[in-house]
Amino acid sequence: MSEENNFPSKISTTFKHEVIKELLKSKFSSTKNKISEDAVELVVEIAKLLAIEAAARAANQAKLENKQVINLDHVECILPQVMLDFA
Amino acid sequence: MTTEQKVRQVILNTTKTICNETAENLALKFDPDALDLIAEMVYRQMGIYAEDLEAFQKHAKRTQVTTDDVKLLVRRNASLKKHINAKAQFIMENKPVEVSNANKRKRKATTSTS
Numbered sequence A: 001m002s003e004e005n006n007f008p009s010k011i012s013t014t015f016k017h018e019v020i021k022e023l024l025k026s027k028f029s030s031t032k033n034k035i036s037e038d039a040v041e042l043v044v045e046i047a048k049l050l051a052i053e054a055a056a057r058a059a060n061q062a063k064l065e066n067k068q069v070i071n072l073d074h075v076e077c078i079l080p081q082v083m084l085d086f087a
Numbered sequence B: 001m002t003t004e005q006k007v008r009q010v011i012l013n014t015t016k017t018i019c020n021e022t023a024e025n026l027a028l029k030f031d032p033d034a035l036d037l038i039a040e041m042v043y044r045q046m047g048i049y050a051e052d053l054e055a056f057q058k059h060a061k062r063t064q065v066t067t068d069d070v071k072l073l074v075r076r077n078a079s080l081k082k083h084i085n086a087k088a089q090f091i092m093e094n095k096p097v098e099v100s101n102a103n104k105r106k107r108k109a110t111t112s113t114s
Helices: A017-027 A037-064 A072-085 B003-025 B032-059 B067-073 B078-093 B097-113
Strands: none
Touching: A017 A037, A017 B003, A017 B032, A037 A072, A037 B003, A037 B032, A037 B067, A037 B078, A072 B032, B003 B032, B032 B067, B067 B078
16 A cells, blocks of 8 residues: 555546446436436545555555566455455 | 446556556566456445445535545545545635635725724
């Protein structure tokens, strides 16, 4: 997590605002519920960080085993902790 | 394809792009299976967030999800909380021009009457 502070700014890809908004709305039980634009923006940021964090930890795991390719085992290894950290 | 399937597909693809970009930065490569797993995890997690946000909003007796609900969502992870708070502040500072004008007018009005 130490590299978290400077790393995300290097990644230019982000989730589309409209897509996240659509997803959140589709999961709401009542269709009346609304979501503010600022809140969507923050959820987009969390989603991006979640993806980067998972990828970075899996990469770290692969590096520990001196592998060049990150495979399923590496991801499975770090998945529980990532999910707890972002619960 | 229904809208929900489209949304799911877009989120999976975006996650994979982000992961690939991250791996590129670290001079590594991703296995397709590994990418699928991370993408699915992000999608499911977003679903859980949606349910939580709705519950928070309901508990606060509002009908709109606000930034406060999102802040509550990340309260457990200290570094994430810090990052989100900073981002929220950044959004707030770059936005409400009208509100600050209204406040100024109000203040002027109150000072003139007193």
